[in-house]
Amino acid sequence: MSVTTSPSPLRAPELTRAVRPEIQALRAGAVLLVLAFHVAPQGLPGGYIGVDVFFVISGYLITAHIARPLRAGTFTFGGFYARRAVRLLPAAMLVLLVTLVGTWLFVPRTLWPTFGEQISASAVYVENWVLAGNATNYSAPAAGVSPVQHFWSLSAEEQFYLAWPALLVLGQLIAVRVRRWRRAYLLVLGPLALASLAWSVYATAHEPASAYFATTTRAWEFAAGGLLWLVVHRLEVLPDRLLAAASWAGILLIGYAAFTFDAATPFPGWLAILPVLGTCLIIAARSPRARWSPSALMAWRPVQSTGDMSYALYLWHWPLIVLLPYAAGASLGLRGRALAVLVAVPLAYVTRRFVEVPVLAAYRPTGGSFWRRKSTVALAVVSAIAVVAVPAHAMNVRVEQEKADAWVALDAALAAPGPCFGAAAMAPGSGCAEPAAADPTAGVLPDPVIAESDDFGIEHAGCQIRGQVTAAVTCTFGAPGGTPVAIVGDSHAAQWTPALAKVASERGWQLTTYLRSGCPLSATPPAGGGATKQACAVWQGNVLDAVERGGYHYVFTSALSSTQYRGGDAVGGFVDAWQRIGASGAKVVVLRDNPDPTAAGIEATPVCVAERGAAACATAERTTLRPDPLVTAAQASPEVGVVDLTASFCASGTCPAVIGGVLVYHLNQHVTMTYMETLVPALDAAIESTLAAS
Structure with missing residues (x-):
């Protein structure tokens, strides 16, 4: 069975004479949109819609590739999937293999598990579900972003290839009965498109992070292309x-x-x-001959050449943008990202000419024997599993063993901490000094490789809620049946819980937690829409009611100092909430937020320490100690106490990344549980001083 056009918009066209210049131009435009978005997201903030253009083209062309042989009685599932494997895997596996080697050579082992997992997922085309499960924000890449994150769209496309032939076969079976094949196909594809669109609207409103990557929310875009092919003849x-x-x-x-x-x-x-409608209009119009039409622009040779290698260009650009900073030891600015894309152009050309074209030629019916073509398919499939997925998994296994050893080392240190361990090194007159280690991670606990898991929210799953949960969920720590106290707020309140729980045990308090990610305690609902903010507002009301009825003696609260809930009414919202709590007889105590390394450009302190050493990851206090809106609100509420432990995080204008041999931060500006627990003496003393003053 011959193939007339390319089945995938993220791929250059197969070897054929029937090239549609407007579709090639769409490929070129779509890939350039994505590249521009990744190079300068502020300049083209919606460039990510290039992927949606790709999806529509894919739905249009693949429907033609399946429906035509189906109607002729020559379609086979084996032949269809064999062509897809030959077309997709060689270039993709080459890029993944190079990315794997680059990760091993240049990326700190703290990121190997994440990168290795996603390289393996990309090799078997399930990367979109990995990102959906991790609730990754595609439009807000941060430190540690995967070099194969862009494979999510390829994964969604391959999953589309798995389902689409069966749906069209169903349409053909219906066509035998109704004798109107286009109508039969519409009966199958139309309801699917509507159902997927409805689900996309719902999921985007309620689960935006995962909805972006899910195949189910994107299926209607592929279906739109397929439906267009069924009716385009009328135009x-x-x-x-x-x-x-x-x-x-x-x-x-x-x-x-x-x-x-x-x-x-x-x-x-x-x-x-x-963008879906725009793509459909361009495809439906084909190449109109009117003098003022865009046909000449679309047929321009540079545009067509870009369309030819759009697949390879899409594959190469993102790994270069992500890996070059690790290789260079410095972050990439606008010029650096642009340079990475320029490097991707010759790589894409070489991949197109010496990988894609020869493999396709070898598989063509006239390009070799039957067994040669089948062996090409088998080799491509084996390479996907053996050459990429297996080594990536092996890299993860190695790191998992390192993690196990790191936890043993941390437990041993916690069992017998020295006099200068952690926050004790910051105590006045301690005489402690930070060790200057040649090895960037020597003497650092927790080892950066496990720092991400050294977190209260992970250790006590279920105590810190998120998403659409609105109930006032609680956990209790400290002395059972003791004096009731509470801590309320977002993840920055949660991070104080390990230290406050130990203080509570020593003081005979029973500590109850009310914790929700990204949602500080306020009587003013968060500004803006969205299901998550609405759930936060409901949770805030439920928690205020519960705290008022709780009979607490003290209520501690904290929040991320750069919280998004800090508009004009933010301070008033905090004050109003505290007044309600104070009226119930409880004393409110604000725990001033810690410094924020992200303000100095350090998104992941463990990665920074592993790459550059502790000294290079210290930050200036004037930059990273952000103004805390809760402290501002407390200044307007004389009855509210403030506990400020800045002296345990910063000294002489500098906020170290490692204090007393302990890694201070794990994710963005979140404090490791290990360092928090070393703060117990300082926290207890500060609480005593605050309560005595009141």
């Missing part, structure tokens, strides 16, 4: 001037979305209709 009779107008309208819709959408846009949802 061929339209006059050229109308088709030219439709083509320009499609370009304007895609451009409007690219320049006006951003990270805050609920996406995909119903707004994805704009």
Whole structure:
């Protein structure tokens, strides 16, 4: 069975004469949108919609590739999937293999588990579900972002390939009965498209992070392309001037979305209709001959050449953007990211010419024997598993053993801490000094490789809620039946819990927690819409009611100092909440937030320490100690106490990344549980002073 056009918009066309210049131009435009977004997201905040353009083209072409042989009686599942393997795997596995080697050579082992997991997932095309499960924010990449995160779209596309042939076979079976094959296919694909669109709208509103990557929320985009192929023949009779107008309208819709959408846009949802509709208009218009149509621009050789190697260019650009900073030992600015994309261009050309084209030629019916073509398929499949996935998994196994050894070392240190361990080194007159180690991680506990797991929220799963949960969920620590006290707030309140729990045990308190990620205690609902903020507002009301009825003597609270809930009414919201609590007889105590290394450009302190050493990851206090809105609110509430342990985090204007041999931060500005527990003496003394003053 011959193939007439490429089955995938993220891939350059297969070896064929029937090349559609407008589809090649769409490929070129879509990949350039994605590249521009990754290089300068502020300049083209909605460039991520290039992927949606790809999905529509894929749905259009793959429907043609399946439906035509189905109607001719020549379609086979084996032949279809063999062609997909030959077309997709060689270039993808080459890029993944190079990425794996680059990770091993340049990336700190703290990131090996994440990178290795995602390289393995990309090799078997389930990367989108890994990112959905991790609730990754595609539009807000931070330190530690995977070099294969862009494989999520390829994964969604391959999953589409798995389901689409079966659906069209079902349509063909229905066609035998109704004798109208287009109508039969519409009966199958139409309800699927509507159901997926409805789910996309719902999931985007309620689970935005995972909805972005899910195949179920994207299926309607592929289906839109398939439905277009079923009806496009009816548009061929339209006059050229109308088709030219439709083509320009499609370009304007895609451009409007690219320049006006951003990270805050609920996406995909119903707004994805704009780039999807724009793509459909351009494909439906084909190449109109009107003098003012965009056909000449689309047929321009550089545009067509970019479309030819769009698949390889898409594959190469993101690993280069992510890995080059590790290789260079410095972050990439705008020029650096642009340079990475420029390097991707010759790599894409070489991959297209010497990998994609020869493999496709070898598989073509006239390109070799039957067994040669089948062996090409088998080799591609084996390479996906053996050459990439297995080594990536082996790298994870190695790191897991290192993690086990690191936990043993940490437990041993905690069992017999020295006089200068952790926060004790910051005590006035301690005489402690930080060791200057040649090895960047020598003497650092927890070892950076396990720092991400040295977190209260992980250790006590269920105590810190998130998502759509609105109930006032509680956990208790300290002395059972003792004097009731509580701690309320977001993850920055949660991180104080290990130290406060030990203080509670020593003082005979029973500590109850009310903790929710990203949601400080306030009587003013968070500004803006979205299901998560709405759930936060409900939770705040439920918690205030519970705390008022709880009979607590003291209520401790803290929040991320750069919390998004800090608009004009933020301080008033904190004050109002505390007044309600104070009226119940409880004393409110604010725990001043810790310094924020991200303000100095350090998104992941463990990675920084592993790469550059502790001394290089220290930050200036004037930069990282952000103003705390809770402290501002406390200054307007004389009855509210403030505990400020800044002296345990910073000294002489510097906030170290490692204090007393203990790693201070694990994720962004969150404090490791180990360092928090070393703060117990300082926290107890500060609480005593605050309560005595009141």
